[in-house]
Amino acid sequence: xxxxxxxxxAATLCATVMSISAQDAQQPAKHEFDVAIGDSVMIKxxxxxxxxxxxxxxxxxxxxxxxxxxGTKKDPNQFPDGVLLMNIYSWICDTCLVEVNxxxxxxxxxxxxxxxxxxxxxxxxxxxGKDPHAAAEAVAAEQQAAAEAAAAAEAAAAxxxxxxxxAAAEAAAAxxxxxxxIKAEQKFKHHYDRFTIGVxxxxxxxxxxATQGHWTCGGDAVLDLxxxxxxxxxxxxxxxxxxxxxxxxxxxxxxxxxxxxxxxxRTAGTSNVHYAVDVQNVKExxxxxxxxxxxxxxxxxxxxxxxxIGPKFMIPVYTPYKQTVxxxxxxxxxxxxxxxxxxxxxxxxGVYTGQQPEEKNGIQFNINVMLTAxxxxxxxxxxxxxxxxxxxxxxxxxxxxxxxxxxEGLFNLTAPTDDSVAKLDVLxxxxxxxxxxxxxxxxxxxxxxxxxxxxxxxxxxxxx
Numbered sequence: 001x002x003x004x005x006x007x008x009x010a011a012t013l014c015a016t017v018m019s020i021s022a023q024d025a026q027q028p029a030k031h032e033f034d035v036a037i038g039d040s041v042m043i044k045x046x047x048x049x050x051x052x053x054x055x056x057x058x059x060x061x062x063x064x065x066x067x068x069x070x071g072t073k074k075d076p077n078q079f080p081d082g083v084l085l086m087n088i089y090s091w092i093c094d095t096c097l098v099e100v101n102x103x104x105x106x107x108x109x110x111x112x113x114x115x116x117x118x119x120x121x122x123x124x125x126x127x128x129g130k131d132p133h134a135a136a137e138a139v140a141a142e143q144q145a146a147a148e149a150a151a152a153a154e155a156a157a158a159x160x161x162x163x164x165x166x167a168a169a170e171a172a173a174a175x176x177x178x179x180x181x182i183k184a185e186q187k188f189k190h191h192y193d194r195f196t197i198g199v200x201x202x203x204x205x206x207x208x209x210a211t212q213g214h215w216t217c218g219g220d221a222v223l224d225l226x227x228x229x230x231x232x233x234x235x236x237x238x239x240x241x242x243x244x245x246x247x248x249x250x251x252x253x254x255x256x257x258x259x260x261x262x263x264x265x266r267t268a269g270t271s272n273v274h275y276a277v278d279v280q281n282v283k284e285x286x287x288x289x290x291x292x293x294x295x296x297x298x299x300x301x302x303x304x305x306x307x308x309i310g311p312k313f314m315i316p317v318y319t320p321y322k323q324t325v326x327x328x329x330x331x332x333x334x335x336x337x338x339x340x341x342x343x344x345x346x347x348x349x350g351v352y353t354g355q356q357p358e359e360k361n362g363i364q365f366n367i368n369v370m371l372t373a374x375x376x377x378x379x380x381x382x383x384x385x386x387x388x389x390x391x392x393x394x395x396x397x398x399x400x401x402x403x404x405x406x407x408e409g410l411f412n413l414t415a416p417t418d419d420s421v422a423k424l425d426v427l428x429x430x431x432x433x434x435x436x437x438x439x440x441x442x443x444x445x446x447x448x449x450x451x452x453x454x455x456x457x458x459x460x461x462x463x464x
Contacts (some may be wrong), residue, residue: 035083039067042101047096051082054090062116064100113257121376191231195450196245200392201444206286207396213257213282220441222249228298239300243308247292251441255429257282260325262409271338277411277424280329284429289318294372304377310395314368314439321428332413332424366400369441383453388447391461391463396439406432 035041043061050056069084081089106265125135204220226245262277296310333344376390406412408433415424 035067035094035097037067037070040064041067041085041097042100043092044096044098047092049171050090050092051079052090056088056092056264060088060415068343070094075286099209133363136292137346163244178363189451192230193452194228194230194386195452196224196226196228196388196447198226198241198388198445198447200224200443200445202441204251204439204441206251206288206430207438208430208436209257213255213429213433216254218251218285220249220251220443222247222292224445224447226294230300237302241298241300243294243296243298243310245294247294248291249292251288251290251439252285254283255433256284256430257410257433260410261460262411264408264413266413271336274335274337275413276335277413278329278331279325279407279410281326282323282410282429283325284321284323286321286430287319288316288374291315291317300378304379306374306376306378306388306390308372308374310372312370314394314396315369316366321430323426323429325426331357368396370394370396370439372446378447378449385451386449388445388449390445390447391443393442394440394444399437399438403431403435403437405435437457 005038040063043056045061047072048055051444065085066087067083068086071080071082079091082093083094083097084091121138122132125132130353199222202219203217205217208215224245224247226243228241228243230241231238232239258281260277260279263275265272265274267273292309292312292314296308296312296313298306298308300306319400331345333342334346337344372392372394374390374392376388378386378388380386410427410429412425412427414425
């Protein structure tokens, strides 16, 4: 009986060895590696000797071992490639080891557990006098069924997860397609509005068209209040807009004449008197408080450059003027034709006493239709509003001003009577000499734009 048991035990061990060898063949391909202390390793089946020459016990091939020491501490030259594993006190060559990590380690542990279960069933059957091979096969079949059930459950779970992932991807693709379709149907990305407060100033002039004298340049200062609406389109780097508003400003320029000679006749009593007036250095300064109503087309590029152009209506609402002459070189002579007497700079002739006319509202320049243009750059601020700086120019292309120049010249004289002296009145040089007027100004403009909705703080001026 003992002999039979020994034979059966040897057969079992051979079957176990073959089973472990088959499982080792199913593991990932083994290759040489750098052994380090703490590594998890298994001993190859083909390694049947320790470095000292002894044969390993059969149980060492079924275990996962941990590397304890590399090389011999006392004599490094004895086993320079030797590796000492925990619970094994004989050295083994590092080429006999296989690294076990991750899934490979898990699979090895499962195989080891399965082999242990089969061995336990085999030994228990021997003790009870039953067929040990049948017991081992029953355990193996049971383990195989459990493994197949686990694999089937894992496959079903993976299939379900893949189906859910596919459904989610299809839903996301449908949503994206819907969004793309809506964007494709929208012609404009977004429209936006802005309210602008601007100040500008520069050189300006009433461009007098006079037969005598010449106009001089002055300056202007204007406050602009404007409202604009813009359209922005996907893929287009320029936003298109239209601007309307109101400007309130001040203008000043003038007219100069080096000298003036005026002659006219007046009746003094029953006598006809021929008067002559001579002056030097006639200067007039025209002031103007004006309203401006622009209607401009606007372009804003993504890089911040802008350009505005269009018509503008300018309406003077208050136009005072001030005139000076050289009083030391103003002379009045009167020839009394009835007696042939000539009188110079006397009260009876209306001597000029140096009293200049006060600044007063004299000439209405009516309406100017101008062509206006602005160009510059604007910066988007963190608040979503923007700041613009640029140059502007306005040029009158039409003016309703009409004037019939005074044929008697710059002065008007009231003849003396028994109760009064002659009175000399200085007219506006613009009224006396000019038959047409124009207008021109140019300078620098600074503007703050309130954008609705707010612009994003990019390097360019794109919205949203």
